[in-house]
Structure formats: structure tokens, C-alpha cells
Amino acid sequence: MMRHRKLYLILVLMSLVLVAPLHAQNEEGPLVVFIEGRAIDSSTVTNRGQIGTSALADIFRALGARVQQIAPTDSIPEDAQVAVLVRPLRTVRPAYIARLWAHLYRGGSVLLAFDPENFFLGGQNVNSRLSRSGLPELLRESYGIQIGEGVIIEPQYTQASLSNLANTYSLVYPDLVPNPVTDPLRAVGAPIWIWGARPVSALGLGYDSRSYPLLYTDVGYVESDPAIFPSNNPNAPPAVPFAFDTPADMIGRINIAAISENWLSGGRVAILGDSEMILNSFGLLQVNNRPVQVGNYVFAQRLAAWLLRLPEEEWPPLPREFTWLGIDGEPEDWLAYDTILNVTAAQMIGRGELRAVMDDAYFYAVVWPYAATDDTLTFLFDTNLDREADLTVVANATEVTIETPEGRSTITDAVMAIGEVIEFRLPRRYLPLNARLDTVYVGTAERPRTGELTTEVRTLSTVAISPLPRRASTLVTMVSTERVNLRTGPGTDFPVRAQVESGAVFEALGRSADGDWILVQNARHEGWIAEFLLLPNGSLQRLPVVES
């Protein structure tokens, strides 16, 4: 008994010794305060549900920060490093903004995510009245960031899709202006998912500050009339149709997020024009501990690190389970991959060095040409493993075509970049699992085959960041409790080409005449899926009718 007591005591003491440093480390970390409360009806860190910010809080914690909640009427603690306000649905009073500004005045950082005014969330409309809070003027004058009014409307949107938040998803991309937050995302063209955004512009270099645009879209326009949204209020007037009206509405390259730093105070701000992009079950959704929208997750991580002023070498690494190969004509990102095909000049037709690799969605190739070429690459694949080339892909800067025994067609979602090297990316839906690379030509000069390449291209264990092309399109998400059949034609009597998991996202290319079947495509698959299994981000009736 005595011995057991001593053992117990030793165990308790050991646990205290082990736990204490961890606890102390947490208490010493930078403080991040989330501004929440009924007064503004914002998202909360304690909410692990759909619209909570617990995932965002976890990102901060993973960077060593402590997280606290405060009310908007509270002063932001002097030792707080970052103040966060996400998705206020009620009036943001000038007094709340004044407290935020006091925090910035002493060199703090702020992350703000605001949805468009009057945006319909199902249960209520956004009523933050941000334009009357004083914040837009302060940000414009001291940080060179312009918070716009309005919502980005894409061509496929309808009044019906605006009535359901789940139907308002779309993609934006990292802006071309280099900045530490989006640099790796820009290199690979990673999309970021949004669910209805307002414009947020960066006004660049200015008095006391420099601002950077982070994300942009050039699809659609900014609708400035808030009356386009429906309302739960029975006394509210009906929603008005949306249409592009000059000069009130804006079109072209539209930014929806920006960062800035004020040199006088040292304050940093990050403004997002959409809140769902960093909410639990939207942009920061995880399945089996893996982010579904990896662009959103990495964006949130890097933004948090920037706000915490961590040295860049301490920023979290890019998730290893994804393929970080950018098609930009720069070869550095290939160095991280132990690829096959360090092919000698003797095997390369056209005298160059080739590397190639595949993941679940794409075939990637890079060529270091030894001499100037006309930058045309020709790939001969052996897809049926009979050691004969049966698939020819010809790629240049303007077009990528594919030739099979059945015919010739253009691949619109293949990508080629010519820079220091020539890089190429081909969707995997043309290549079966064990496809072999037979021959590669560099340039268009006719040359005889000098030998068989016939090399199996290594398939990586990583997955592609996004299987979607970068262009305007109606998107559909497959929603089902089970795997669903992707068929070769619009009907159940057509053979199954593949089975897809719930959550798979496709570009919708067309529909059957009756609208019951939709022709979908992404980098991995192309085929027909029943319409009722799809969650579109716009009208499917507007899709062209496609003969099977």
C-alpha cells in the first residue's frame, strides 16, 4: 500500500514536470483575441459547427498563439497581438471600430472578414452596416485598402442560387502581385473557394502604407444593389433581379482580399470580402484530418503567420500530401520530387532533358531544352501497355491537341508554360493508371525515332491541389452518402466509367435534353451524373444540350 502511494506520488510529480512546460509555453505565446458576442452576432471560436471559427482558432494555436474571446465593447488587451472579427451579422458600431483602431494604433494586427451587405444566409440577411462605421474611411486613408459595397455575381448565378448559401460557391485565385501570403499558391495556381464575396481593393503604395491584393476573380461583375437578395422578413419588398448597370456596377479584375501595413504605427490589417472562406465547414473543411480546399487552408495558415509576425522560416510548411508543382516555366519546384525520367539526350528526341511525374489528377512534365526550339512538345503514350504508342499529345503555347485512333481533339484544360524551362500539365482522364511514356519530341522538326522510351511514369502519393480548370464555368459538387456512378452516357443503361466520392467537384459542360443528366468533367474524370446528385453554383438549365 505504501509502495503504491509512493508510486502514485512519483507519477503525479512526473506529470506535473512534463505538463508544466507545455502549459507555460502556451501562456507565453502571442495572444489572439476573437471579437464575438450577441451584439454583432459574429462567428465564434467555441462553435465547431458549420459557421464557427474554431478551425481558424486552431490554426493560430498551431502557430503557438493563445486564443481568447472578447466582446466588441471591451478594450482589446494591450498584450494582444492579433484581433479577429469574422462574419458580423449585426450593426458594427463606430465604437467597436474605434477599439479596433486603438489596437492598430499601438502596432497590433487585425483580421477582418465581412460578407456583402444584405447577403442572404438563409436565416437572416447580413446587416453589418459597415459603410457607416467609419472603418472604410480609416482603412482607405491609413492602409490603402478599399472595402467595397456589393456582391460578385458570376454568369451562372440565378436569383434561386442566391437564396441558398450552399449554392453560391465559386473560385478565386491569388493575385499576380507577389506577397509572402500567396506566393506558393500563386506558383501552382491554387484556387481559393468563396461563398459570395464583396470587393476589397488594394490601393498599392501610398502615404504611410503599402497594400497588396491577395485574391482576385475576373469572372462576373460587382452588383451594387443590395435589394437583389431575398429576405425572411415578410414585410421586406421582394428581391429585384440583378443585372449589370454602368456606372454603378464594377466589372473586370476584382479583388476580394488584401493586406497592408502602416509604417507609422506598425499595424497590420488583413481584410477578406467573404467570411465562409475561413469558416469550419466551408473553406476550412477537413475530412480525415486533411483539408478539402487546400488553397483555403494554406491561405489561412500563411495569413495567420503574417499577422503574428513570425519569421518566414517559421511559417508552416506546405502540406506534404499535395503536389506542389507549378506550371510557370520555373524549374525550382521540381527539385523536391524524386522523379524518374532523368533521361539522357540519347533517349530524348530533340536534345533536351526531361522529367515527368503523375499524381491522381495530372501528368506533369518539364523539359530543359539544350537548344532553342519552337517550344512544341509531343508526347507519345502507350496506354494499353502493348509497347506501342497509341496516344499522341501535341502541346504548344496556344493549343494542346490529342490524337487517338478515334480521332483528334483539343484539350482545353491542359496547361503549358515556357520560361527558363518548358512545363506541361495534362489531365489524367486521358491516361489510365499504368500508362507509359513512349517518346517525347522537343520541337516540331521531323526526326526519326531513335529508340523506345517506353518508361513508366512514376505516380506520386500526393494528390493534386485542384482538379478544376482555371476558367469561367458552372461548377457542380457531387453530394451523396455513397460513391456515385459516372457513366458514359445520360442514362443508367450506359456503362459505368468510374465511381466518384461525395464532395467531388466538376465543371458542368452540358445537359441532357430533359435536364436529368449532366455532363461533367474534371482532371480525373469525364462523364454523366444524375442531376439530383449534384449541388450546382448556378443554373443547370442554362447549360447547352449535349447529345450523348
Place this chain on the structure above:
Amino acid sequence: MIRFRILSLQRFLPVALLALSMIVVSSLRSEPSAQMLLPDLSGKVIYFTEDNNEASLFDRSEYGMSRFAGLLQLAGAQLFPLDWRRDIPPDADMVFIGGAQDNLSNAQVGRLWAYLSNGGRVLFIVDPLAVGVRRGIVGMQFSDENGSTRGLFELTWPDMGIRARDDVVIRPDVGDVAMPSELSVPTIEEQGDLVYFGTDRYETSHPILAGVENELWFFGARSVEFDASIQPFQASPLVFAPEGYYGETAYEEYITGGPLPFYSAEDTNPNTLAIAAASENLATGARIVVVGDREFLTNGAGLQTSPPNTTNFLYPDNVIFGLNIVGWLLEAEPNPEAELTFEPPLPTATPTPFLAPTATPLPDTEATEGEANE
């Protein structure tokens, strides 16, 4: 006998005349010269605001505060206009808002609060609501349609226990005041009969009132509310309205429609009605003084002199009070080498203008109720 008396008068007449002249002169010089040591403001930087229809420190007319600016500079302070397009500079020792008549914008409130809550010092002079040239109320409003406090005072009330009310302090007995008909707006002078007052009711224990011995004069004021309970701040009243004066909240209706009785549910209680108050937040070191009348420091009212443009101040205690406020805000000690002597005012051939409240010419547009910036 009679000859003796005549001889006595002849001998004593010069003496009598001399005595008479002394009596006359002494009656003119009814007060001895007053003195004060200027606060040592050397090296202090004061930013003053100009964007919201304040009394300007550059303005040498009776509506400006150039004399007060000169006094501050004599005391060693450097004065700069504030650019609201940027944050209040870090070298600002104090911000002076000289009676803005237009509401501070929400952005301005944000910048001001950022400065104040981080240990800043602010002298916030607020003018009362007043009837405009055309019917309507002009002036800064600090409460919304629900009666909730807004603007800067929405922040200073919980954090510093001080705020101004939306009222006008008026005398209770108006039986002898000629009220105009409903068809005309009363003149400034007619309003002045209601709202001018001198008061010797002040908090003598506060260092800001050191050296103040006579009446302080105000020319139309609004009341200032303070929370003197035990808090992380110390809020103190400075000056009170004369006994019986109360805060009328329906001033426009009062002045255009005829006298209204005191309405306890809406008007401000006349007991110990503060016109000025000071507060210090013990945690941040922030200090603020709120004064409910701007004319108490303008050239033609509180800092009026007789003869004009001299140092013979009509109300020297207003000068002492104003300089003490700045000295307290900047924690400045009296400078033994800078003494200000107040010569008593002298009569002049032309009467010194005696200005009414809202001395700045009122805007010529319809005043609108509510926050213009919302």
C-alpha cells in the same frame, strides 16, 4: 465765523479735489492686478483640429481662439493643425478640439479614441445645441434617436466616466425675458439673455481651479455628465452652473414657441449641473477635459478684453481656468519665470462687443436632425 469757514475751504479745496480724484480713480480701478504663473509647456506639442467648424486658433476675430493660442505659445507649446487623414502623430502631447459644431465623423472618432485610449490627452470643448439661422438645431449631437450615447462619448463614458449631454443650460426664471413670436427665430442677443451666466460654483479642490477666485463666465453651455463612483478612472466635476439653472433638452421648441416648464423626465436636473469635468484613466494614463461651451475661450467672449486687443481681460479667471486645463492635461508645473499679469479692464469709448452663444456665424442651410455622417 463765516470768514473762517471760507478761509478753511480755500485752504482745504486742493486737498478735497485730490481726495475726490482718488475716489474717482479708485472706483474705476475697482480690482487690483491679478497674476498667474504660466504652466511650463516648453517642448510640448499640441495638435488642434479645424475640420468640423471649430473655433480656429488662427482666427483673430471675436469668434476665434487666437488669444488662447498665443498664451499657449507664450507658455512654450508648439501648435500644429491636425490632419484627420492620418492617425494622430505619436509626438502629440495633447489634442485640442476647440468647440466643433459639426459632428465628428466615425473615422475621426476612431482615430481620436485610438490616441486617447493609448495614454493620450484631449481637451474637448463642445458647444451646446443651438437654434440655427433657420429653424432647426445645429451643433454636435451625442445621443441617437433611442437616447443611447454615440460618438466619442460612447467610449469615454464606460472607460473614463465622462460625457456631454444634448441639452442647453438655461436660467429657470424667464419672466423678464422678451420671448419672440412663433413667426420669428430669436436673435442671438435674445438667446443670450437665457444662456449667459457667470458662476462661482466650482470644485476648488481640483488643481485645474487653482488660482481661480472669481466668477467663470460662459456664453451658452451644455451640461457634462461625470461618474465619480469608484472606477478604474477618476472623473471629477470642475465647474457647475449657477443654482437653479437646468438643462433644457427641447431647446428649439423652447426658444421658438415660448418658455417651457422644467420637465423632469427629459430635462437635466438642475442640482449641481456640471459645465466642465475632467477624467483620468488610471490604467492607461489617458486624460480628458470636457467643457460644454466654446465661447468661454474665444476672443470676443471669455477672452474678451477692454480696451479691445489688449491684455486687460474682462474675465481673467477664464484665462486662468483655460491655461490650468492645459497644464493639468500635460502635467506641467508652473513656470516661475513666466508670469502673466492681468490688468483690470478699462472703459473705452466704444462698447466692447458682448457676444451671444454660438458666436461663429450659424450655417445658412437647414439644420438636419440626427447624425449627418450616418
